Amino acid sequence: RWQFRLVGGASNSTGRLEVIPPGVAEWGTVCDDAFGSVDAQVACRSVGFANGTASYRTVTSSEQGLYSQPIYLDDVRCTGGEAHLGLCARATRHNCWASEAVHLTCTGAYQGPVTGGSGVDTSASEDIVNGEPWYYRLVGGSAPNTGRLEVYAPTGSRGAAVNGTWGTVCDDSFGYADARVACRSLNLSTTTYGYRTVFSGESGTSTQPIRFDNVACSGSEPALHNCTRVISHNCAHSEDVAVSCGRSYVPSFAAPTSPTTYTGSYTS
Template sequence: MDGSHSKEGRLEIFHSGIWGSVCDDSFGHTDAIVACRQLGFRCLSNVQVYTEGGFTTSKIWMDNVSCNGQESYLKSCSFGGWGKHDCSTGENVGIRCYGGCAGDLWLVGGNIEGRLHIYHSGSWGTICDDSFGSQEALVVCKQLLLWTQNYRTTIVQFYTTGHGNGTIWLDDVACNGNENRIADCAHRGWNVHNCGHSEDVSVRCYGSYSSDEGT
């Protein structure tokens, strides 16, 4: 998703080596729940659907999507077939995902890279770059399901971008690489830090999809 904040944007799906959009025909609340779930929002409080026109994508992959709400992946829902549609790029669907579970992560700004945010005590906040390294970035990529049988991360990178907002939730994070969630790594404690938002850390998870998996 590519939107004005970390929980909204134009919905895209990866198929046959290409990212493409989803048409808004018949796309509704239940379909958005499945998309948000695949994007890592396990504890949703609300979803919204809107049309995001004016952006040209190389492909429109899905049209007339119809989910029952129990699916884990958007591709498991009924739709007209890959690349079969009667839509223009002015009918690209956008979604907003509200809520989160404790310890959930989000990369603000992209699907596989961006400023790292974590959900705690009902709000999203950032993680300081102090002591943050490749082991910590690896755990982030694993938690974001960017290290699975369908997407294999081959390179992880971390860098400082700053410009975040809200609470700085974690500082001096130290992982051994075997953890599945960044909150399970050692750290100073929630909201215990000596950082400013200029030290907000970002992560890149480089790799490739082995099947039609991504949104």
């Protein structure tokens, strides 16, 4: 459960922005790198001010936290529609100091935190959304462990413009750590793995949604939807990702009309 608060201000509407991610006990800060007005608006929503204005700046020397305090969020990139800051795209690692923490000021009537006391997000885990898991499959390959990578997003999940249909993954920023997590998502071997952009004739159909863009996994995530990613994309299906699990290269293939697929699901 995410928690949010403002620390050190004259009221509950201003101060150093702090956060506790799920499964963590210590409060930490948000880095000012790439932090903007849209992020500030979502941040104010997170701490209970949904209908006013939001302003932000970097903390002064007297406002910053301890250097031993963790920095949880960096390069935050909200679209503006997120219920709270923890749902925004962001970097998986930071390159910040305590002196770069975000200071936030919110106006408007205090309406309480996003879903309950102390800024706690009590919505369902992103692994299971409305009782439905994420699904992954490889399409069109000559073997069950290779093909075009596709994702089925649960109805109501974030970061998916169209739910209830299979979609593809864009190759922007996709790397070996992402391929490893993709294979783990499929319950396939992660001993060796490979990836590439699809060749002509291997891409998804023009009507398919593109689920993920700028995926940035650390390599340890249990499934691809747990990785940082951009919610909106700037891709075409000629940029779809193909993956092999248990082999270091992706053989060429031609996606058939009715593809044979290997489907895996992440449910816990």
